[in-house]
Amino acid sequence: MTDLTGKTALVTGASRGIGRAIAERLASDGARVAVHYGSNEAAAKETVAAIESAGGQAFSVRADLGVDGDVDTLFDGLTAGLAGDPLDILVNNAAIMIYEATLPDATPEQFERLFAVNVRAPFFIAQRTLPLLADGGRIINISSGVTWFATPQTVYAMTKGALNAFARSAANSLGSRGITVNTISPGVTDTDMNGWLHETDDAAPGIAALTALERVGRGPDIADTVAFLASADGRWVTGQTLEVNGGLFLGPKSQAW
Template sequence: MGGQDGRTALVTGASRGIGRAVAERLAADGAEVAVHYGSGEAAARETVARIERAGGRAFAVGAELGTDGDIDALFTGLERGLAGRPLDILVNNAAAAPGGPIETDTPERFDRLFAVNVRAPYFIVQRALPLLRDGGRIITMTSVATRMANPGQTSFAMGKGALETMTMTLASALGARGITVNAVAPGATRTETNGAVFEAPGLVEFITGGTALARLGSAADIADAVAFLASDDGRWITGQVLDASGGVHLGLRG
């Protein structure tokens, strides 16, 4: 696809995992990427270094989402790096760890989850709108957890569901500017930072047994989906949730 030469992108939570893969893919397509991090400055600078070693352009921006002043801190760094240029692509990827089940959730954990996973993306979009060029892209990471019952992730899925509603309504609101607004919903995705999760006996077999493509996802799988929506090839798609799960829970495989 490519075609991002001369464009700029902000990827939140890009110091590791899926966010890092998205930042690297957009940079490989030609965009200059603002690599946001919360507390992992060293990891974010490694993402920048990896992009630069591959011939791309990037800069790091630090802001702890879910705290007072988070949006101001993020956009102070972003605008410094953009140096007067517009923003072309916004990827809301940063998220707090899953919450639930209801029996053990706490108001404090719930509030933290929604502050990072719902409030921050919403107000990042609000603050980005004056910077975002007409014809730009907004892509938000949600989850297949919104389309299945998993009591262990109740509050997490609630937050991701809110983002999917946000995606649909903002697509309608921003269509007049030619801005597309979409979401990508990963399934079980193995990255360099969550490998231990999949070491539980039988877990990988259980997940892949219910996945049409019979494997776990990779960060690159998700990054490629984001890159498509961010590209000119995705220009006629808006208000959609793109399932990037390999076909989890479609039913029995033939």
């Protein structure tokens, strides 16, 4: 357990999936967490209720990302919830996948939507966070293993590559304030984004077979690494991309040769 007592955190896309697991973990470590969501108010309320029933502190903030004024809406809710406190931890987690946005089939509208939600929004959220962010603060972006393994979803992969590039340069710019900027890159994780894992009997075992630790990832697997980077223990790690995937695609397991 890491100690985040007295800290504040914003986790985007914290109503469901990996973001919810991150919000719950940071709150259980003592942070007061802004649980951001786009449209699923019921899920955001569930996240806040789960945090509070475990003895933690949280408030929800609604903002549809990828539309004009999105960051203004988010920061109106965030600053009201923070009530004058600085922000210590920003986790840019919210993102969308558009499965049809492949090289042959992607439309300009899909391309722009993916970049608006997955790249433009986290960039300008980070920019707007800077005056609020305490020295020694943390920015953690959630990217994806598709930055290094091939996928038909080319546009989604490109958005995550942009996020990886952001962290390295931002880390160098913000180091003088003691702020670290890192990227966490999950492998295949069981969330709503990956409904296909439950559509056929062999999908999840197929991913497990490609993974050294022989299972599909779960939200808390990612959240625990976020907690490390957010904590004092992570103070000397910056500008890095951490692959958090149970050993996805490390190579064949049977050494037949």
